[in-house]
Amino acid sequence: xxxxxxxxxxxxxxxxxxxxxxxxxxxxxxxxxxxxxxxxxxxxxxxxxxxxxxxxxxxxxxxxxxxxxxxxxxxxxxxxxxxxxxxxxxxxxxxxxxxxxxxxxxxxxxxxxxxxxxxxxxxxxxxxxxxxxxxxxxxxxxxxxxxxxxxxxxxxxxxxxxxxxxxxxxxxxxxxxxxxxxxxxxxxxxxxxxxxxxxxxxxxxxxxxxxxxxxxxxxxxxxxxxxxxxxxxxxxxxxxxxxxxxxxxxxxxxxxxxxxxxxxxxxxxxxxxxxxxxxxxxxxxxxxxxxxxxxxxxxxxxxxxxxxxxxxxxxxxxxxxxxxxxxxxxxxxxxxxxxxxxxxxxxxx
Amino acid sequence: xxxxxxxxxxxxxxxxxxxxxxxxxxxxxxxxxxxxxxxxxxxxxxxxxxxxxxxxxxxxxxxxxxxxxxxxxxxxxxxxxxxxxxxxxxxxxxxxxxxxxxxxxxxxxxxxxxxxxxxxxxxxxxxxxxxxxxxxxxxxxxxxxxxxxxxxxxxxxxxxxxxxxxxxxxxxxxxxxxxxxxxxxxxxxxxxxxxxxxxxxxxxxxxxxxxxxxxxxxxxxxxxxxxxxxxxxxxxxxxxxxxxxxxxxxxxxxxxxxxxxxxxxxxxxxxxxxxxxxxxxxxxxxxxxxxxxxxxxxxxxxxxxxxxxxxxxxxxxxxxxxxxxxxxxxxxxxxxxxxxxxxxxxxxxxxxxxxxxxxxxxxxxxxxxxxxxxxxxxxxxxxxxxxxxxxxxxxxxxxxxxxxxxxxxxxxxxxxxxxxxxxxxxx
Numbered sequence: 001x002x003x004x005x006x007x008x009x010x011x012x013x014x015x016x017x018x019x020x021x022x023x024x025x026x027x028x029x030x031x032x033x034x035x036x037x038x039x040x041x042x043x044x045x046x047x048x049x050x051x052x053x054x055x056x057x058x059x060x061x062x063x064x065x066x067x068x069x070x071x072x073x074x075x076x077x078x079x080x081x082x083x084x085x086x087x088x089x090x091x092x093x094x095x096x097x098x099x100x101x102x103x104x105x106x107x108x109x110x111x112x113x114x115x116x117x118x119x120x121x122x123x124x125x126x127x128x129x130x131x132x133x134x135x136x137x138x139x140x141x142x143x144x145x146x147x148x149x150x151x152x153x154x155x156x157x158x159x160x161x162x163x164x165x166x167x168x169x170x171x172x173x174x175x176x177x178x179x180x181x182x183x184x185x186x187x188x189x190x191x192x193x194x195x196x197x198x199x200x201x202x203x204x205x206x207x208x209x210x211x212x213x214x215x216x217x218x219x220x221x222x223x224x225x226x227x228x229x230x231x232x233x234x235x236x237x238x239x240x241x242x243x244x245x246x247x248x249x250x251x252x253x254x255x256x257x258x259x260x261x262x263x264x265x266x267x268x269x270x271x272x273x274x275x276x277x278x279x280x281x282x283x284x285x286x287x288x289x290x291x292x293x294x295x296x297x298x299x300x301x302x303x304x305x306x307x308x309x310x311x312x313x314x315x316x317x318x319x320x321x322x323x324x325x326x327x328x329x330x331x332x333x334x335x336x337x338x339x340x341x342x343x344x345x346x347x348x349x
Numbered sequence: 350x351x352x353x354x355x356x357x358x359x360x361x362x363x364x365x366x367x368x369x370x371x372x373x374x375x376x377x378x379x380x381x382x383x384x385x386x387x388x389x390x391x392x393x394x395x396x397x398x399x400x401x402x403x404x405x406x407x408x409x410x411x412x413x414x415x416x417x418x419x420x421x422x423x424x425x426x427x428x429x430x431x432x433x434x435x436x437x438x439x440x441x442x443x444x445x446x447x448x449x450x451x452x453x454x455x456x457x458x459x460x461x462x463x464x465x466x467x468x469x470x471x472x473x474x475x476x477x478x479x480x481x482x483x484x485x486x487x488x489x490x491x492x493x494x495x496x497x498x499x500x501x502x503x504x505x506x507x508x509x510x511x512x513x514x515x516x517x518x519x520x521x522x523x524x525x526x527x528x529x530x531x532x533x534x535x536x537x538x539x540x541x542x543x544x545x546x547x548x549x550x551x552x553x554x555x556x557x558x559x560x561x562x563x564x565x566x567x568x569x570x571x572x573x574x575x576x577x578x579x580x581x582x583x584x585x586x587x588x589x590x591x592x593x594x595x596x597x598x599x600x601x602x603x604x605x606x607x608x609x610x611x612x613x614x615x616x617x618x619x620x621x622x623x624x625x626x627x628x629x630x631x632x633x634x635x636x637x638x639x640x641x642x643x644x645x646x647x648x649x650x651x652x653x654x655x656x657x658x659x660x661x662x663x664x665x666x667x668x669x670x671x672x673x674x675x676x677x678x679x680x681x682x683x684x685x686x687x688x689x690x691x692x693x694x695x696x697x698x699x700x701x702x703x704x705x706x707x708x709x710x711x712x713x714x715x716x717x718x719x720x721x722x723x724x725x726x727x728x729x730x731x732x733x734x735x736x737x738x739x740x741x742x743x744x745x746x747x748x749x750x751x752x753x754x755x756x757x758x759x760x761x762x763x764x765x766x767x768x769x770x771x772x773x774x775x776x
Contacts (some may be wrong), residue, residue, distance in 0.1 A: 176681025279557030321694030
């Protein structure tokens, strides 16, 4: 098997061209390795090789981001590599941002795997850790050996398209994608250790940092309900008897659209729940308990609402990813909007 | 209070035509004795008994409960108070355990929710019950039995079988003895004044059918948050009535062997002072959630805690209970570590919990339950394979022509357990 071809991006300093006074040099493509590439090649052994190196001054890149990116991409493209590595940049701010920027640009333009490395407090880390794999390194070039020890195996995995393990195993910065792993100790032992550390004001690392929640402000109230078209929607899994679309009992991959024209009441013969996350007995006896069609029909007759929309949208909220829910709602909200629905009652369980 | 657990190590289960017995580490089971016991209940129509050993090409599904055979040797009360024994306070004296053996109940599905145990292959890594010698009891209800009664009949039958087997170890000399001592509050505080005082807050699943837990026979959804002696759990004071998304529900076995309790005992007197255990529920009504979490915080404060470990059971709706407990306990100045699991989507990219708060800054996770796994076919299936497309974690047409089953690991019993029973995690 031929070796995996890699192009590496480094700055003027690591190319030993010069320091700040040479930070304005334009991108340059050199055959083979320059600077840290030698140690990378040793780490790759027979499996991969840095075949070319792009060198660019940090100031030049920072001040000409678009132009510099385009130039570097052309150089990388000319070599036709299997993989692209930038840095590692350690705690050098402009270099880190350049590594992140060019790695993402190469990935987007050439569709090849990319990898960079830097110190966790490098501004480039927060900017790009969700877009590309960034190995967490020490804060100075003295940590080069350690960085290569983590970056080389991860680069090989990425280049071969192998599954990438959890961040703490592979050494990349947590990127928001949750990956399972088997720990040596059971969760209870880890919890007791974490609590003892927390109680003694010693450092500990949470296994799941709390997310920022996407809070949605409620819409203003509907003023004229008597003329409004009202739709019912639910995450409580109400479906026609037999669940014709086979909506999953947990982690739903789809939603259902069902017609309730002329339906006055959701009876046990015609309707049930597909939801696996609550006691289904009472919903199966009378699905109006989750999707109150009966009451809406009464309101319709009494003139309290204009009319009940003739379809309802339903899915199973149980264990369903937020991103899936968002996708479903974007689709069916557009349908309801096109049909002139004024407001929606969304029932949960 | 002091409890000695006498472990009789079980290395195999075999059938016998003579009386059931334990001999030289082998549990010999007479199938007819088990069937007779189970069929005492007129709601159960048929009963079959199988053996599933670690490493065998065996799949058990849909799994309802897993129970460890134990027997009271000395001291008040008996196993599973409120179910099998009367409601005497348990947790003291001597209890013998058939360590390494388990009763696994299966049969026609009750809801959507029961799990899978593979004894070998990639699925075996995800369930702690691929390492136990399992006596599989498959039971089918009489026709027309309603779901609540069906679940009840199977639950009781499992306890009866576990007690029958446990009793076989009553007069045996254990291979090893573990001694647990738990002092009263004043004594505990006096003993280790220099160590941080810690309690365990266990959240009990109580959302309704197949999401129920019982304490001394009382349905946890009808309980107020209360204090229990952790030793009581070792005699079956808390039992499972649930197996929904079985990855993160506690089978009875997990309550009998709660690892948070064991780890706290290990650390007791060394790095912390284990002061007590609070049990609270996860009801679906907001007022219940508010009341129960208020009481958890109040009792944690009453126990004089510096820190607590909070374990969750289930996901989604109980995430709100978890965060309420955490916020309110942290607000009392008591430090928390919480154990949960995640539903981050099959790609791991969605937010993992249904609720969050900045005070929950120390989290242990049991992993992403949406992770997809392909389970290769097994030579033998005990139970019913055709439910794997409807159980939580399954999806339509998820068995391919070669018999490979594609499921989320939420379908695997104990995979992402939130009492930290297993070693799966995520980052």
